[in-house]
Amino acid sequence: MPFYRSHVLVCVDPECLAKGAHDVVDAFQDELVAQGLLDEIQVLETSRIGGCSNGPEMMVYPEGVHYVGMTADDVPFLVEEHFLKGRIVEKFREVAKVVVDEELGPLRPKEVRVVLRNCGEIDPMNIEDYLAVDGYQALGKVIGEMTPEQVIDEVTKSGLRGRGGAGFPAGRKWGLTRQVPGDIKYMVCNADEGDPGAFMNRRVLEGDPHSVIEGMIIGAYAVGASYGYIYCRAEYPLAVETLNVAIAQAREFGFLGNNILGTDFNFDLEVRVGAGAFVCGEETALMASIMGQRGEPRPRPPFPSVKGVWGKPSNNNNVETYANVPQIILKGANWYASMGTERSKGTKTFAVGGNVAKPGLIEVPMGITLREIIFDVAGGIKDGRQYKAVQTGGPMGGCLTAEHLDLPLDYEALAEAGSMMGSGGLVVMDETSCMVDIARFFMDFTQAESCGKCTPCRVGTRRILELLQKICDGKGERGDIEKLEDLCHEVAKNSLCGLGQGAPNPVLSTLKHFRHEYEAHVYEKRCPAKVCRPLIRFEIEQSCTGCMVCARNCPVEAISGERRQIHHIDVNKCIRCGICVQVCNFNAVSVSS
């Protein structure tokens, strides 16, 4: 093995890539060859060195010098100065090094990390890093000291429920799969995280893949499965790569394959990559896709525990559920159950987005209130605006309002309020969001993702979307709101799978809590949040200085006026794009509805 005197780590995060990180890596390799340093200095691609705001970024070890903002052309100079002459190049040196992980920063107030504990802390490509933080000790404990029934009991006692969103008790599901007779059983991991804005599972797969693999092996031991599939969406290429490396290493160390840890327990695992279909997150569709078919759901029962992949009993849980298991085994069910509410135990990861001051990935104990999540963990509403609503549960979830802020995080409590836990997307909205527009946005998504197998979902979501579009366009008529409501109930009641059953939720919940906004659109032709373009007007007020910036930026030349004179917008020409509001330095353009 060659011994390098220096290691150069170049950040290849998307933002650094956009600024030419690959060119810098290539230039570095070329220069090392040219200078004959290839045996002495190693160049590696890595991620998240700093904030990427001044990329490309690199770290030089062992000195620990952080360089930023160089181009490929600067590389020969940098190599000569730093590696030949031994002088740090101050020009590119990042002195005030602040490591900013935009997704997952340091622990925030009220956060408790169980699933995310290793993310960003260990090298996911190196199994020894995982072993060093008690990795695979839970597997050892299970195989050495526990019967499958004891494992199921422990997981049941912990109160762990399905983190994919439905919240079925994990231990009970394992027990059901175990009870079904059959010599071949499968473990399935749902890593088809498709909700827009939700990326908790991606981060776990990329940052701590072995915790998921270990959880699956323990589950396989408990239910008596001999083979497993991790169904990962194709949109996550790095997660697929990390998983494949992790599985190969686990096999090498004897945690996967035949005679695991010297016993007669056999279990192996492979990654199946999707091909782009949101509905494959539904468990029966997912299994159809594993078997090489169109990812269309089928009616249940039979449930996968009875009849799953290849018609055999199959246990399906999501990434986060499995990642919790090793910790539950190691620290005990009582420890896990000590967090949370009566009915919902442990922690939950969320991707908080929208109009909050500190968006990103968080993990909080169940039972925490939405107020604590939004205001204490996520830093409150951005730009001093007013909180209006939060969408939980992704595109099939619902909107909750200010009156729900003190609701404890709990599967049943969220469902009773008209939303759901879902997989963990949280979109926070302030007063500038129009709730009819938001409902239309989510419906646009579910309509496009409807697989088309059952009519209520295929046709129903399209009709709901058309009605919402009509209302947003200011063409809503008397009776449309009632029609919308009826249609939503029909689609929810008659659709085959969770996608269609949940699709009307954003509409129904906004209708419930913000009916007055729908009514304003339909009866008064007004959009109270001033979002829906056909219903708003732009006007230039007296404070206009006549600087002409708006007139120059208007794409349709709807603004006229002399220099130093108050300008005027021709409402017939105006396309309501809002550019004039953005460019005006004097807040002189007002929007009314």
Next chain:
Amino acid sequence: MNTLIIEHDIQEVVQHAIEKHGKTPDALIPILSEVNHVLGYIPAEAMREVKKQVHNSAEGLFVAESQLYGIASFYDMLSTQPRGRHVIKFCENAPCHVVGGKAIWDTLRENLGLENGETTPDNKWTLVTTSCIGLCSVGPVLLVDDDMYGNVTTDQIPEILGRYE
């Protein structure tokens, strides 16, 4: 005929994909994904070839062309239409939308003269939207082939496009 196809012998591409993923029903999606990756899309001829090579009634393995078309047309990442040498995938989902995605999308359309799903006459570029790729904290996000670009600004677009031949 598309120039890409002349460069690649379809039969060879299919055969290679089958050797890599196996002759089983559950290999069909990986096989088609691989063909799509190499050729940029799945021509009808490739589906015929997959059927020819995988279908084996003696061993109870039934594959119909209609079934392959069913798969190819169901999944977003598989295309039955020819695509350009480089495919730009733009994330149009809410988290990217609220941080200025619309302006990026408009700049892309303007620079390339394309609407969603279209390909330039010289077969260089295809522009499509994609489902959320989970890089929401560095939005707006776009992909050129397999390269991911985050926190993209409108003035970076010409430079990014300029990197591809």
